[in-house]
Amino acid sequence: MHSDLTVLVIDENAIRASIIEEGLREAGHLRVTIVHEVNGIARIIENLKPDVIIIDLENPNRDMMEHLFQLTRTVGRPIAMFVDRSDTASIEAAVDAGVSAYIVDGLKKERVKPILDMAVSRFNAFSRLQRELADARSALEERKVIERAKGILMKMRGLSEEEAFALLRQTAMNEKKKLSDIAQSVVTAAGLLM
Amino acid sequence: MTRPSDSGTNLPLPAVGTARGAKVLRAGFIPLMDASVLIVAAELGFAAREGLALDLVRDVSWANVRDRLAFRQFDIAHMLSPMPVASMLGLGSNPSPTITPFSLGRGGNAITLSLRLFERMQALTGLDDAASALDNARALASVLADMRERGEQSPTLGMTYPFSSHNYEFRYWLAAGGIDPDRDVKLVVVPPPLTSDALAAGAIDGFCVGAPWNMVASERGVGRIVAAKQDIWPSAPEKVIGMRPDWAGANPETVSRLIVALGAAARWCDDGANHDTLAALLAEPRYIAAPVGIIRRVLAGEFSLDSKGHRRTIPDYFVFHRDHANYPRPSQALWIYSQMIRWGQAEFSEEGARVAVSAYRPDLYRAALGSSNGPADADVRLEGAAPDDRFMDGHVFDPNRIADYVAAFPVRAFGASNGSDEDA
Numbered sequence: 288m289h290s291d292l293t294v295l296v297i298d299e300n301a302i303r304a305s306i307i308e309e310g311l312r313e314a315g316h317l318r319v320t321i322v323h324e325v326n327g328i329a330r331i332i333e334n335l336k337p338d339v340i341i342i343d344l345e346n347p348n349r350d351m352m353e354h355l356f357q358l359t360r361t362v363g364r365p366i367a368m369f370v371d372r373s374d375t376a377s378i379e380a381a382v383d384a385g386v387s388a389y390i391v392d393g394l395k396k397e398r399v400k401p402i403l404d405m406a407v408s409r410f411n412a413f414s415r416l417q418r419e420l421a422d423a424r425s426a427l428e429e430r431k432v433i434e435r436a437k438g439i440l441m442k443m444r445g446l447s448e449e450e451a452f453a454l455l456r457q458t459a460m461n462e463k464k465k466l467s468d469i470a471q472s473v474v475t476a477a478g479l480l481m
Numbered sequence: 482m483t484r485p486s487d488s489g490t491n492l493p494l495p496a497v498g499t500a501r502g503a504k505v506l507r508a509g510f511i512p513l514m515d516a517s518v519l520i521v522a523a524e525l526g527f528a529a530r531e532g533l534a535l536d537l538v539r540d541v542s543w544a545n546v547r548d549r550l551a552f553r554q555f556d557i558a559h560m561l562s563p564m565p566v567a568s569m570l571g572l573g574s575n576p577s578p579t580i581t582p583f584s585l586g587r588g589g590n591a592i593t594l595s596l597r598l599f600e601r602m603q604a605l606t607g608l609d610d611a612a613s614a615l616d617n618a619r620a621l622a623s624v625l626a627d628m629r630e631r632g633e634q635s636p637t638l639g640m641t642y643p644f645s646s647h648n649y650e651f652r653y654w655l656a657a658g659g660i661d662p663d664r665d666v667k668l669v670v671v672p673p674p675l676t677s678d679a680l681a682a683g684a685i686d687g688f689c690v691g692a693p694w695n696m697v698a699s700e701r702g703v704g705r706i707v708a709a710k711q712d713i714w715p716s717a718p719e720k721v722i723g724m725r726p727d728w729a730g731a732n733p734e735t736v737s738r739l740i741v742a743l744g745a746a747a748r749w750c751d752d753g754a755n756h757d758t759l760a761a762l763l764a765e766p767r768y769i770a771a772p773v774g775i776i777r778r779v780l781a782g783e784f785s786l787d788s789k790g791h792r793r794t795i796p797d798y799f800v801f802h803r804d805h806a807n808y809p810r811p812s813q814a815l816w817i818y819s820q821m822i823r824w825g826q827a828e829f830s831e832e833g834a835r836v837a838v839s840a841y842r843p844d845l846y847r848a849a850l851g852s853s854n855g856p857a858d859a860d861v862r863l864e865g866a867a868p869d870d871r872f873m874d875g876h877v878f879d880p881n882r883i884a885d886y887v888a889a890f891p892v893r894a895f896g897a898s899n900g901s902d903e904d905a
Contacts, residue, residue: 344541344542347542347674348542348672349542349544350670353544354643357643357826379554382552383554
């Protein structure tokens with residue numbers, strides 16, 4: 288039922304773009320085009336005649352798009368951002384998520400809102416994913432440092448693995464610091480002393 | 482807290498967080514040298530002294546700055562001087578009422594052409610190395626005519642935003658040389674930090690952008706600076722502090738304190754004795770992330786026109802404060818409106834003029850700093866009439882005769898202002 292709307296997604300982040308594309312297809316939008324860079328975008332818009340353009344806010348070429356839309360003679364028809372300004376909550380959610388949409392003037396709000404909402408939720412899901420990935424990476428780094436600190440303590444003080452870990456943990460508690468911070472100090476100190 | 486006046490060669494510690502209980506203002510900015518006043522107010526204690534904490538947020542596009550201000554993610558923002566005017570007139574996508582009570586100063590822009598194009602101008606017209614901005618524009622016109630005769634593609638030139646000083650100044654310079662910016666060349670938008678790379682890669686043949694990007698391109702040996710903002714119109718407004726009128730109305734005390742803080746920061750920026758400190762601050766990765774040497778020379782107005790050692794010193798290339806550079810002068814808002822009409826972005830009407838001028842709020846400036854700190858002459862005055870403030874083509878702007886002013890330009894958008902002021 289939505290399949291008659293043509294959606295153009297401009298996102299330099301290929302992974303995020305494909306996540307959005309997938310969401311749009313799941314929602315029944317089959318006419319979706321993804322571009323990762325804005326070179327030649329004027330021609331793409333002219334040929335594609337999209338009803339909705341979704342672009343990420345981190346894209347410095349948004350100003351170029353503004354210029355393009357200002358020259359409506361080139362694009363062929365007027366495009367306005369956000370169908371209905373009265374719906375500030377969903378607009379704020381979009382800006383928060385870092386996504387912006389351009390919509391052909393006159394398009395009914397009910398038809399576009401689900402697309403924008405979907406893009407917002409996918410953008411948020413992507414940010415969450417990135418955060419989780421970053422957390423996982425730093426957790427892995429921390430574990431490595433703790434392993435190394437344990438090894439140093441075992442070797443230098445003749446402790447068992449269990450005793451070395453207990454010593455690190457007790458020191459962290461006494462100093463009110465994170466276990467990984469204490470472990471890092473041990474590794475750094477060992478590097479200086481050996 | 483580090484006092485700005487004590488600052489030596491080392492950067493003072495940021496004052497952020499020193500003002501306990503300070504009112505926090507989120508301020509968006511684009512990494513350009515004309516954000517100096519905002520950055521200095523935030524970093525060197527001027528805001529804190531007024532009980533404000535400026536939370537500076539770097540952004541990547543003017544469209545973002547506009548939208549984030551409209552949707553309350555920013556309280557105030559570093560903006561192009563035409564942006565509040567466009568917003569009030571309902572131009573562009575997502576226009577939302579925006580006013581400015583404070584201008585961030587004058588100067589900073591320049592026009593750079595690719596060396597290839599400039600050398601062709603020299604070869605064809607025997608252009609002197611010391612040629613004026615107008616000579617350069619006329620020489621480009623000759624090259625463009627030559628290119629048309631040979632069936633070559635017209636050059637692509639970059640600017641920053643449809644409602645920007647760069648767009649209007651580039652067009653002014655081209656048109657003064659007899660070039661139609663919509664027909665004879667192709668104007669495109671290029672984000673400022675990418676201009677030098679785009680020129681080097683041949684994606685564009687020239688650009689008009691703020692500092693330090695012209696100097697970055699000329700020192701790399703890819704471009705030649707052919708005109709500075711001062712050559713086109715010395716008084717031309719540049720960047721401003723934008724805010725929502727409803728926010729300003731609800732927070733009059735904060736607006737006043739902000740203007741006082743910005744005024745003090747602007748005075749500090751104007752003092753050459755502080756320029757080493759300012760250059761070091763601006764060069765930091767979180768701000769402009771450009772070589773400190775280039776920023777220092779740009780502050781001094783010592784221009785490398787190209788990489789071959791051609792130099793030019795432009796006094797007052799940046800004016801942060803003196804000569805009422807911070808005063809949001811209504812006749813300048815009207816001049817911006819006249820250029821929007823000239824290039825087909827808007828149509829003239831008395832109502833349009835009333836709306837355009839409402840974007841600039843000298844009343845807020847005077848309320849904060851005292852009326853005696855404003856200029857003595859009229860808010861709406863003739864522009865470009867003073868001997869030291871001429872437009873490069875000699876036209877004088879009379880804000881009471883906008884339609885006639887536009888109609889008098891031989892080069893303008895088709896159909897721009899065919900009517901006269903009497904129609905309204």
